[in-house]
Amino acid sequence: MKELRLMKGNEAIAEAAIRAGADAYFGYPITPQSEVLEYLMSEKPHERTGMVVLQAESEIAAINMVYGGAAAGRRVMTSSSSPGISLKQEGISYLAGSQLPGLILNVTRGGPGLGTIQPSQADYFQATKGGGHGDYKLLVLAPSSVQEMADFAKLGFELAFKYRNPVMILSDGMIGQMMEKVEMFPQQARLTEEEIIKKYPWVTTGKTPDRERNIITSLILDPAEQERHNFRLQKKYKDMQENEVRFETFDCDDAEYLFVAFGSTARICQKSVQLARKKGIKVGLLRPITLFPFPSKIIEKLAHQVKGILSVEMNAGQMVEDVRLAVGGDIKVDHFGRMGGIIPMPDEIVTALKNKIIGG
Amino acid sequence: MAEAFANELIKKENLVYEKTKVLTDKTLSYCPGCGHGTAHRIIMEVIDEMGVQSETIGIAPVGCSVLAYEFMNIDMQQAAHGRAPAIATALKRLMPKKYIFTYQGDGDLAAIGTAETIHACNRGEHFTIFFINNGIYGMTGGQMAPTTLPGMRTSTSPYGRDVQMMGNPLKITELVAQLPGAYYVTRQAVHTPSNVRKTKRAVRKAFELQQSAVGISLIEIVSNCNSGWKMTPRQANTWMEENMFPFYPLGDIKVDGELVKK
Incomplete structure (x- = not known):
């Protein structure tokens, strides 16, 4: 039987994140997306699935918590709105450079600066052209309904791990705040650590005797090696262009x-x-x-x-x-x-x- | 003759010391005389002695020890400048049974990462912070740090740190010790064998505390930067004893969640 709910976009994506088997969410309040953190805290996901939810001291800390969890192969999400997304750009660049999966929701508001709390799409350039420093791309999904807010949480995690690349859901204050009917998909189990290690051999979960140590870093001091890394990243973005276009x-x-x-x-x-x-x-x-x-x-x-x-x-x-x-x-x-x-x-x-x- | 002597020396029965396997064979990139190498060694030795190599994940900072993961033979992540405690927070919460530590310098921990340091400590996260304080930015070439002493010359305080103009050095370890989430806070050094032994005991205590999930442990290691201070290693150690230790006194600051009365 279909499970139909009437929810705000921000609530729908929070519920969907739990059901998509998210391991953690780290966030910081900002209008118009605070319901994501509020909903997660009220749902006690640590009791439902063991998911970690933490209110960080800043958007900067939150995106770096995403980095830490992602480097251990976990499905980790953060959300914010425009000024907070600007603060996350350093961390997003590090995620891209270190080839880490992560899900970032921007419930966009008007800018520049502190701007307004009303809906806007003024962060298109920031989301699609880089945002932070260095040559990188995010895979950017643009939901136009509360249903898609829910569906894209699941899709976003899948794509992030498929490409080892951060995924951004570029929403806005209207989609985040409006209530609509949404069909919720069933609860997906979180991966166990054994499953994670088997699926993602690159994770930093502790060096066992059967393998070399795993290092997650974006520092490549040798220019020739850095350029090879850049080419690898560009190849990944080309693959996305060939395989992931949706309209x-x-x-x-x-x-x-x-x-x-x-x-x-x-x-x-x-x-x-x-x-x-x-x-x-x-x-x-x-x-x-x-x-x-x-x-x-x-x-x-x-x-x-x-x-x-x-x-x-x-x-x-x-x-x-x-x-x-x-x-x-x-x-x-x-x-x-x-x-x-x-x-x-x-x-x-x-x-x-x-x-x-x-x-x- | 010398060869025969050497061959005799490397016989297994004459072995008195062996480098821990939890350090890699890579040559350290640190300046001769710097404390980083010793600090790396004793932390890795403790991991070896506790038998927890496969359960330990370290976070490298930005600074001289940005390449710590080249030398530490464990899984590691490299953090953005100052953000190591945020990364460690997520790791420890997602893997509470693992041993998680950050290894940070004074610029990383006490300037750009102040918010992450204070809040991770205040939340009482269950990981360990190793804080190497040498009063200067070593990697970028000797600029003023948050812990640079009053009057101390650096490339950005070429006439000495003028506290009226540049502000005071930050005793962040004492500050952190005031927070309820901080369980074990100590300040040590690694420039003499006796200090090395004390520091190693502190490292072991901090790692053991992670098992009981009682709060954060922070070990400050006051160290020299002979290159940045423009001194020989020996001069730097003497200068450290005469100038750094009076300002940053060695010893336990908080033990078992209680401030140590001086």
Whole structure:
């Protein structure tokens, strides 16, 4: 029987993390994502599955706790919102450099600086282009429903271990705070230490006589060796681009125009598609589910079919750069966005399509 | 003649000392005369004597001992600057039966990592912190540290540490000892055989305390940095005794959760 619950996005991902067999969660309060830590504390996951939950002294400590647990092969998660995610960037870079799996949730709010606590998508660049120092990529998932907040906790852990790479769930204050129906998957058992050691031979769980010691580090002082390491990382990102691209299309079969939007903005654009079609404008919607790897090929393909593309984002125009790169300049591509925590209305998106793409 | 003597010496029945297998054969990268090598050795010897190599995970810092994992023959992680206690917190909570330690210098532990140090100690995490205090940033070339003495010359306090302008040295070990989560806090040295023996006893005590999960143990080792101090090893040890020890007095600060009355 299906287990249906009515939950906030932040609660759904917390519950899903327990069920996905997470070994630990380390967090620090910040609006609009504090419910993740609150829910976990109230659920007593140490009694349910033995999962460790700890409120750290800072976002910096929390991401380094993720590093420690991940290096022992554990499924470890942290969450925060934009200013806190900035603080985690050092640790995220170390995770990527040391090739450690870890799940990081950003319930994005408006910025820069302390900004606002309302929803935003202004951390797209930070999530997809690096964020911290050095040449690295995160695998970035963009949920657009409470259901996906839950599902991506599980998927995120799987991908993080598949690639030994940190995974970011780039959500926003709207998905985190809104309540929706969510179907919960059944409890998955946490791996035992024996299973972890068998599955992940690189873990630092103690050097046994049958193997050399395991070292987790991102320090490679020899430039030639560091470059070889960089090439290995780049190969991994290329593999992700070949195997992990995820997207969804709405009404694209006969579309003459296209919206590209992710997360909560994609939900709003579905309504905009309906409104536009009532007015006789044949517009479709492409929703990237993975922001890295970005669904460039499908956008390139649709660019041969449509007359123009509007990238709709709650920011000043970030994903639009990746859309333009995918299109390659043959058709008109523009951006429409609201900032500062303002959520765009469906009709103003249709008006923007008319003004910026159709009429322009 | 010399060869015959050497051959006689290396006979097994004449063996009086052997390097522990819990140290690797890699040549230490530390300057001759530095205390790091001795500190590494006695910690690894204790792990060997307790028979817990397969249950011990160490965290290396950023600083001179950033490459500690090259010399310590155990599973190790390399931490971002100052963050070792956060990493150790997660490891110990996820694997409570394992022996977990951090090995940190003064810049790592008492400047950039102050928050992680204080909070791990205050939570009473059940791991051990080894804190090597030589009053200077060795790896980056001798800059002022949080523990640099008043008046002490470094490359960023070239006329001596002016406490009015640069602030006072931080006695973080005394500070940590005040916290309820700190169970065993001691300050030792490794520049003489007698100090080495005392420090080794402290290391053993700290590791044994991890079994009873009573709180954090922190062992400060006041050490020299002859390169950074611009002295010979012998001069540096004398200077350490005359200047560092009066400011950072050796001995137990907190034992069995109780502050030691002076």
